[in-house]
Amino acid sequence: MGDFMTRGPVSPTSRQPLLWVVALGFFMQTLDATIVNTALPAMARDLGESPLQMHSVIVAYSLAMAVLIPASGWLADRFGTRRVFMSAIALFVLGSVLCALSSTLPLLVGARVVQGLGGALLLPVGRLAVLRAFPRDEFIRAMSFVAIPGLVGPLIGPTLGGWMVEYASWHWIFWVNVPVGLVGLMAARRFMAAGEVLAVRGFDAVGYGLLAFGMAAVSLAVEGMAGGGARSASSLVMMIFGLASLAAYWLHALRSDAPLFVPGLxxxxxxxxxxxxxxxxxxxxxxxxxxxxxxxxxxxxxxxxxxxxxxxxxxxxxxxxxxxxxxxxxxxxxxxxxxxxxxxxxxxxxxxxxxxxxxxxxxxxxxxxxxxxxxxxxxxxxxxxxxxxxxxxxxxxxxxxxxxxxxxxxxxxxxxxxxxxxxxxxxxxxxxxxxxxxxxxxxxxxxxxxxxxxxxxxxxxxxxxxxxxxxxxxxxxx
CATH class of the missing domain: 1.20.1250.20 (MFS general substrate transporter like domains)
Incomplete structure (x- = not known):
């Protein structure tokens, strides 16, 4: 993720609020990863779908996160940690609003992609901000504090989602992110250092495109395998193209000067x-x-x-x-x-x-x-x-x-x-x-x-x- 130590550690009085900001972002991401699961049957009823076909709502979120994670470090170095972190919260909130307003399954899946793109940046960029603000000997303690919401989110997510569905509606599992996100935006602007824009190496756009397409194609092909007929045939074609794209990324990385992931790993x-x-x-x-x-x-x-x-x-x-x-x-x-x-x-x-x-x-x-x-x-x-x-x-x-x-x-x-x-x-x-x-x-x-x-x-x-x-x-x- 670039040069971690381009900024010296900030003053101790500024560090604790930063941890709360990053912890809040982590909480939003982990809560939303679990709160949706208990609401799927209610969503299916409202959208006129079978509950057994609602897995695409979860797949879209996870896949969007997987696709953007490789670019998180480069984005933070190129545009600054605070700007990218605030953009991630804004994307997450926008996706939440779009989810709550969705009237069909395709619209909901598209909104979950937007939400996942925001969620993909919250923890990696937040961790980078903490690493740049804290001395190395205090980093593990700091990240232990940030990790607590990662346990709390899954603990309360399913029950909170079920309670909202039963006593309000499934839309509220997304509306609840709006006030939390707005608080996170204001806190990030107030307590997170802007982060210097670094002279980073060029972004491997070709490699990223091959990797992202490969992951998306393979995942979507797996999801479509049960359709039968033309859908299964198209899924098989997509699977082959996805695997070919992943293989092409590996060959590209072997000869690239600045690959996303160096083959030496x-x-x-x-x-x-x-x-x-x-x-x-x-x-x-x-x-x-x-x-x-x-x-x-x-x-x-x-x-x-x-x-x-x-x-x-x-x-x-x-x-x-x-x-x-x-x-x-x-x-x-x-x-x-x-x-x-x-x-x-x-x-x-x-x-x-x-x-x-x-x-x-x-x-x-x-x-x-x-x-x-x-x-x-x-x-x-x-x-x-x-x-x-x-x-x-x-x-x-x-x-x-x-x-x-x-x-x-x-x-x-x-x-x-x-x-x-x-x-x-x-x-x-x-x-x-x-x-x-x-x-x-x-x-x-x-x-x-x-x-x-x-x-x-x-x-x-x-x-x-x-x-x-x-x-x-x-x-x-x-």
Whole structure:
């Protein structure tokens, strides 16, 4: 992300307000990533769509974030951190307003793209502002403070979304961003340093175009695979063009003087394995925040707020496991923990194919808490192993690449689950809730099996390798 230290650390009295500004932006982004899930059935009713076809609302947001993340550092260096951060908040608020005003699914998807473009810049540019304002020895503590909203957002998002749908309307999950965003704009203008416009290297527009088109084409192709007929054929063509574009980016990067991601990054074994492991293991786990509230409402008859509250054990399980991750990795090593944990994660995802209408809520809560804990351990271990061997010069670029892969995997995971669910719906039919439940069960089983593919990747890690200090800070480990 350019030269981090072009500005000296600012005075201590100016630093704490800056942390609150960046934390607010992070909170907006993480809250919106989870608050939508419980509102999807209500959105579908208002827009005249099937609830099982609403995954594009989530895919559009994640994909837009993945596409813009690689350019975040260059934009901040070229135009200044405050200007880009405020533009990101403005885009996010504009997208929220457009979402609230949307009357059709295509309009809502387009508005989510605008919202995702703003969300893509909030954390990377905010982190850059903190890094330039704080001495190196205080950076980890500062980012630990900023990371707190990243835990609070998913904790309250599903329940808040369900409450708004039940007692107001789904539009309010987007309107609530407007006052928060306006406060963020005023605070950023007041407390964030403008940031010097740096003499940055030229932007690799060709490489960026190839990478962005490749990611978008592959994701949209996965989403369209279940359409059948001409739609499946066009998705196959799009998939081929997307893969060709990604291959062309790699060949371009090998001969470019200033590529987005230098090929030397991939000389690091743990980075290669970690990125691919992130991609494949997240394909299964990323669909769960979309699938669980949907099956609870569509097939099991839960109210929106009840469905949102049922997601709380997942977040609590995630938080409970974090303190023991380092101990387990030190005791057994990254490869051993990730291989075993990936198998456990796959089994837990597949176990949701056993849910029934008469299942006691406490049993479902235990199941969700176990999934949250295992999923949290997976994220913490594989994110850390991805970045742990990068030197200081490559740490920022590697982190941006990891963030891009994470968002791409989230979008592709939801797209894949939506495609599989639509295929099984066509097989089982949709005459009643029982038919739909069969489609959900089969989809959970498939996504669990899909997650197992990552074990072959994690087996390529060195055996019994303990952790080492993380190069960027604790917020990247979750």
């Amino acid at each position: 991939f000389a690091v074994r743990t980075l290669r394995v970690g990125l691919l492991g992130n991609l494949f293991s997240r394909l299964g786990s990323s669909c769960m925040p979309f699938m669980i509230p949907l099956v609870l409402q569509v097939s099991l008859g839960y109210a929106p707020m009840q469905a949102g509250m049922m997601m709380l054990p997942t977040v609590l399980g995630s938080m409970a496991v974090k303190p023991v991750v380092t101990f387990m990795v030190r005791r057994w090593g990254y490869r051993e923990v990730l291989v075993v944990n990936t198998c456990a994660l796959a089994l837990l995802i597949a176990s949701f194919c056993l849910i029934t209408p008469g299942q006691p809520p406490w049993l479902l809560m235990v199941q969700l808490a176990a999934f949250g804990g295992v999923n949290s351990m997976q994220f913490s271990a594989m994110n850390t192993v991805t970045l742990k061997d990068l030197d200081t010069g490559h740490a920022s670029s590697g982190n941006s690449l990891l963030s891009m892969v994470q968002m791409l995997a989230m979008g592709m995971g939801v797209a894949a689950a939506g495609a599989v669910l639509a295929s099984f719906q066509g097989y089982f039919g949709a005459a009643d809730a029982q038919d739909t439940l069969h489609a959900f069960r089969a989809t959970f089983a498939c996504m669990g099996v899909l997650t197992l593919a990552a074990t072959a990747l994690f087996l390529q890690l060195p055996p019994h390798e303990p952790p080492r200090p993380h190069p960027l800070g604790p917020e990247e480990q979750s």
